[in-house]
Amino acid sequence: MTWSRPRITIGDERRMLEDMLDRNRAELVNTLRGMSEKDARRRLVASMTTPIGLVKHAAVAQRIWFQQVLAGLPESECDGGTTPGDASFVVGENETVSDVIAEFDHGSERSRVIAAGFDLDELRTHPRLGEVSLRFIYLFLIEDFARHAGHGDILREQIEHP
Secondary structure, X not given: OOOOOOOOOOOOHHHHHHHHHHHHHHHHHHOOOXXXXXXXXXXXXXXXXXXXXXXHHHHHHHHHHHHHHHOOOOHHHOOOOOOOHHHHHOOOOOOOHHHHHHHHHHHHHHHHHXXXXXXXOOEEEEOOOEEEEHHHHHHXXXXXXXXXXXXXXXXXXXXXXO
């Protein structure tokens, strides 16, 4: 487990939010990077959580929040599945660690492009939460990805040091 230093520590609110989200994206992917295909799929807890599943889940979360909620795209125009919950942790048998990381990285880049067209206070409607702003989306995903990076760190530690 390694700790990365924040790249920036001062700046306007948007820059700080975007940088912290990118930092947590990187931390989450780093918990999976270099892991064998077998280890990446190991279930060490009762839930659907696996190292590769955490990154798959995060890719789905980005599509839901940036492509569906913020951009208003129908699922058919999104880059992949948008089903939340346990289904978002499911990784296909033919999907590799590299595939899932690439999917997440692609979604991260598309999310950045979409978000660039919106102000932090612009409102969109989430189907269960009601009105949300881009600021809320950033904060929600910063928290979500940080929590899952912590899960990934613990799973990796269990795998590497049984």
